[in-house]
Amino acid sequence: MDPSSHEVNSVSVPAGGVLRLRMAGVHKSFGATRALRGVHLEVGTGEIHALIGENGAGKSTLMKILSGACLADEGIVELDGKPFVPSSPLHARAEGIAMIYQELTLAPHLSVEENILLGAEPSRWGWLRQGRRREMAHAALQELHHENISCEALAGELTIAEQQVVEIARALIGSPRVLIMDEPTSSLTQVDTENLFRVIRKLKQRRVSVVYISHFLEECLALCDRFSVLRDGESISSGAMGETDLSRIIRDMAGREISEIYPRTPRTAGDVVYEWRGLAGVRKPSGVDLSLRAGEVLGVAGLVGAGRTESLRAAFGLDRARAGEIRVFGTRVESPTPKRNLDAGVGLVSENRKEEGLMLARDLADNLAMTRFGPFSKWGFISRRRQRECAWSWMEKLSVKAAGPDQTIGELSGGNQQKVALARLLHHEARVLLLDEPTRGIDVGSKAQIYSVISELAAAGKAVIVVSSYLPELLGVCDRVAVMCRGALKEIRPVEEWDEHSIMTAMVGAEGVAGEGGRV
Amino acid sequence: MGFAVVGLLFVVLLGWKDVVDQMEKEDLKGWDGWRRAWGSSGFEGLKAFLSVTNIKTVLSQTVIVAIGSLGMTLIIVSGGIDLSVGSVVALTSVLGATLAAQEWGSFGVIAATVLAGGMIGAINGGLIAGLRMMPFIVTLGMMGVARGLAKWLAKNQTVNYPESAGVNHLMKLEDLDHFLPLPSGVWLAGGLAVLLAILMNRTVFGRHVFAIGSNEATARLCGIRVPWTKAFIYALGGVFFGFAGLMQMTRLTQGDPSGAVGLELDMIAAVVIGGASLSGGTGSVAGSMMGALIIQLLRNGSSLMAWPNYTQEIIIGVVIILAVGLDRWRQSQEPRSG
Numbered sequence: 001m002d003p004s005s006h007e008v009n010s011v012s013v014p015a016g017g018v019l020r021l022r023m024a025g026v027h028k029s030f031g032a033t034r035a036l037r038g039v040h041l042e043v044g045t046g047e048i049h050a051l052i053g054e055n056g057a058g059k060s061t062l063m064k065i066l067s068g069a070c071l072a073d074e075g076i077v078e079l080d081g082k083p084f085v086p087s088s089p090l091h092a093r094a095e096g097i098a099m100i101y102q103e104l105t106l107a108p109h110l111s112v113e114e115n116i117l118l119g120a121e122p123s124r125w126g127w128l129r130q131g132r133r134r135e136m137a138h139a140a141l142q143e144l145h146h147e148n149i150s151c152e153a154l155a156g157e158l159t160i161a162e163q164q165v166v167e168i169a170r171a172l173i174g175s176p177r178v179l180i181m182d183e184p185t186s187s188l189t190q191v192d193t194e195n196l197f198r199v200i201r202k203l204k205q206r207r208v209s210v211v212y213i214s215h216f217l218e219e220c221l222a223l224c225d226r227f228s229v230l231r232d233g234e235s236i237s238s239g240a241m242g243e244t245d246l247s248r249i250i251r252d253m254a255g256r257e258i259s260e261i262y263p264r265t266p267r268t269a270g271d272v273v274y275e276w277r278g279l280a281g282v283r284k285p286s287g288v289d290l291s292l293r294a295g296e297v298l299g300v301a302g303l304v305g306a307g308r309t310e311s312l313r314a315a316f317g318l319d320r321a322r323a324g325e326i327r328v329f330g331t332r333v334e335s336p337t338p339k340r341n342l343d344a345g346v347g348l349v350s351e352n353r354k355e356e357g358l359m360l361a362r363d364l365a366d367n368l369a370m371t372r373f374g375p376f377s378k379w380g381f382i383s384r385r386r387q388r389e390c391a392w393s394w395m396e397k398l399s400v401k402a403a404g405p406d407q408t409i410g411e412l413s414g415g416n417q418q419k420v421a422l423a424r425l426l427h428h429e430a431r432v433l434l435l436d437e438p439t440r441g442i443d444v445g446s447k448a449q450i451y452s453v454i455s456e457l458a459a460a461g462k463a464v465i466v467v468s469s470y471l472p473e474l475l476g477v478c479d480r481v482a483v484m485c486r487g488a489l490k491e492i493r494p495v496e497e498w499d500e501h502s503i504m505t506a507m508v509g510a511e512g513v514a515g516e517g518g519r520v
Numbered sequence: 521m522g523f524a525v526v527g528l529l530f531v532v533l534l535g536w537k538d539v540v541d542q543m544e545k546e547d548l549k550g551w552d553g554w555r556r557a558w559g560s561s562g563f564e565g566l567k568a569f570l571s572v573t574n575i576k577t578v579l580s581q582t583v584i585v586a587i588g589s590l591g592m593t594l595i596i597v598s599g600g601i602d603l604s605v606g607s608v609v610a611l612t613s614v615l616g617a618t619l620a621a622q623e624w625g626s627f628g629v630i631a632a633t634v635l636a637g638g639m640i641g642a643i644n645g646g647l648i649a650g651l652r653m654m655p656f657i658v659t660l661g662m663m664g665v666a667r668g669l670a671k672w673l674a675k676n677q678t679v680n681y682p683e684s685a686g687v688n689h690l691m692k693l694e695d696l697d698h699f700l701p702l703p704s705g706v707w708l709a710g711g712l713a714v715l716l717a718i719l720m721n722r723t724v725f726g727r728h729v730f731a732i733g734s735n736e737a738t739a740r741l742c743g744i745r746v747p748w749t750k751a752f753i754y755a756l757g758g759v760f761f762g763f764a765g766l767m768q769m770t771r772l773t774q775g776d777p778s779g780a781v782g783l784e785l786d787m788i789a790a791v792v793i794g795g796a797s798l799s800g801g802t803g804s805v806a807g808s809m810m811g812a813l814i815i816q817l818l819r820n821g822s823s824l825m826a827w828p829n830y831t832q833e834i835i836i837g838v839v840i841i842l843a844v845g846l847d848r849w850r851q852s853q854e855p856r857s858g
Contacts, residue, residue: 318740339743348741356741359734361801370731370742373724380723424742 026075046207050220053230054443068092096177108156113137140169161192262476265459270294279324284487299478347430360410415446591760599733599800605784607666612765617775626686634762641758645751733800
């Protein structure tokens with residue numbers, strides 16, 4: 001149970017001093033795709049190591065090799081100085097490699113303790129030892145300072161952040177030597193992220209080595225000791241976090257400067273084209289007023305659960321609106337449904353790309369044109385040829401990397417999928433675009449492209465609402481930023497009057513900020 | 521495709537059986553004997569199976585399941601299922617026979633039968649879309665309701681009608697010695713298949729059907745009126761089941777309220793063998809037609825071989841698993857991008 005027992009004489013060595021994990025010259029190909037081309041990774045004992053790279057850079061493949069999900073074609077892996085060939089996930093787990101995936105893998109209908117000890121249930125002659133299980137689960141949670149999570153609660157009833165703690169507790173049961181975390185904060189709020197960081201630092205004290213994968217570079221900077229950057233399956237750079245800065249890392253991973261990421265087009269706000277008056281959902285939001293001008297990008301910040309997504313969904317007619325009215329170009333949208341909104345020229349990109357945003361099993365062309373077959377159909381009959389031509393032209397405009405319009409969308413990378421989801425609105429010629437977390441979980445290159453598309457849309461006189469949990473992006477892209485808190489819109493100000501700290505203060509609902517109310 | 525492999529395997533099996541029979545007849549043994557039997561065998565069984573007459577017979581026997589599979593394809597591609605088809609076929613065949621017995625004209629009988637099927641489908645679809653009920657449960661209930669109605673309408677007996685009724689020409693197997701004409705039912709099934717294929721692949725409605733089956737949440741997001749579309753899908757499916765009922769009726773010149781039990785399972789099997797996924801979003805008319813044909817070919821081949829009924833059942837069961845298993849395996853072999 002004591003992970004540091006084999007490192008007794010290394011206690012005084014600083015993090016990164018004694019190697020826990022060494023991967024060298026790792027090659028891996030899938031068919032003709034060379035995913036890894038001689039990658040190196042060195043992680044010290046009790047070190048938090050950021051593994052950084054765009055989607056498709058090879059991070060996931062490297063971690064799959066480490067966790068035994070696939071075999072390397074070439075290269076060596078050493079764990080505590082001994083050669084280690086992870087042959088299966090089970091084998092890697094037994095050797096102390098634990099992995100926490102981006103998508104949570106808890107069984108929602110089982111209790112917390114059942115989840116924590118899933119596959120490692122304490123038993124005697126096949127009979128479950130319930131008391132012992134409770135003890136072990138509780139001890140694991142206690143170690144993470146989360147005794148507040150009840151062992152009997154059903155996993156599905158916990159918040160995402162709590163579920164993540166349970167997931168980490170599960171990893172701790174196997175007393176891991178290396179813990180891999182893949183985008184653990186992508187669905188967490190700032191506060192939950194802070195809590196998670198405390199938990200991770202706790203692991204560091206236990207001399208567990210953590211490989212931390214995240215698109216949020218600021219997080220890596222705050223949390224990690226060292227970093228490695230991958231690009232196109234090759235090791236680009238690595239070093240101590242303290243000796244580098246953000247712009248260098250971004251340059252390494254994207255091959256471009258940070259100033260190119262938030263391009264701003266010259267634009268002027270026109271007339272009010274889109275309004276919410278007293279918009280209220282079944283539970284959230286509770287009466288939101290908002291108005292948006294043509295050629296304007298409005299950001300909406302807030303904690304998860306503040307009612308941002310709920311507002312968009314109620315306005316778009318995906319969820320029932322309890323009260324309020326929506327006006328598009330001055331015309332009221334009666335009892336909004338997605339169809340009526342689309343007919344009025346309002347489009348929405350869902351925050352949940354895989355489950356709602358796209359039909360993963362269908363091809364690119366259909367995903368792109370689903371709301372508007374008009375340009376290439378007559379009497380309800382579609383000309384597939386013209387549909388493909390149209391899809392090609394959008395693929396070129398947004399530089400979507402895909403084999404062609406007939407490729408299944410699920411085979412594309414997250415960034416390219418998101419570009420298609422956005423292209424659907426462009427093809428629909430939406431004049432009001434509601435974008436819910438448009439850059440979640442996608443690589444920096446695609447992010448930059450989506451920002452520039454938003455910018456161009458505004459310059460062309462479209463009105464855009466961006467809901468995001470990533471404050472630098474709101475500050476970089478938007479003309480005005482609104483902050484929501486507990487279902488109400490607290491404040492809207494021009495972007496120049498905000499900074500990350502003041503937005504955060506407003507988000508958590510601190511006193512003395514909500515002076516002006518939400519009306520603009 | 522899985523079904524093509526299965527079809528070939530079956531032809532090989534029949535040929536092999538011919539050779540083995542020949543070996544028994546000539547009392548031959550071993551590899552040499554097998555080779556001599558291969559030479560001297562006339563492949564009578566295989567020839568009978570592949571003869572024009574037999575293929576025409578198989579085609580006409582397939583018509584009922586084939587037409588039903590069309591409706592089932594539409595429903596399964598949209599992510600649904602319909603378990604009431606067997607009962608609906610019985611009900612519509614009884615209705616048609618009753619009307620024909622009352623000397624309604626052909627057109628009237630056809631229209632009434634098909635409309636009745638469509639109406640039951642519309643009720644299914646209305647409940648599924650309006651109350652957001654599971655298709656499995658709604659159609660399971662409708663399976664009982666329609667069966668009961670059929671028996672009630674027929675007063676628990678088969679309903680006979682005069683052979684001379686005009687509709688009766690739909691399934692007559694005449695002129696079997698010529699390649700053409702095929703029975704009109706086969707033409708009807710082919711025509712309906714072409715229409716449905718065009719509807720599903722070339723129209724906006726077809727895109728919507730695939731979209732709903734692939735991801736209903738996305739369909740809603742894209743402004744597709746999911747409830748209406750679903751209701752229409754089941755109603756249209758019902759129209760096909762009405763046609764299947766009509767075929768069932770004209771084949772035997774009667775409406776049998778206790779017939780066609782479990783017919784929906786044949787149709788589901790045909791659709792699935794044809795490459796559709798029960799979770800929706802994939803499937804094709806051509807595939808389903810091949811699936812229906814394969815099932816009937818196996819039945820027919822087995823009875824030509826004079827294999828007992830239980831052998832047929834085992835073979836068809838294995839084939840469903842084999843055909844779908846092959847498709848799965850093939851998909852898992854495709855390289856995935858990561």
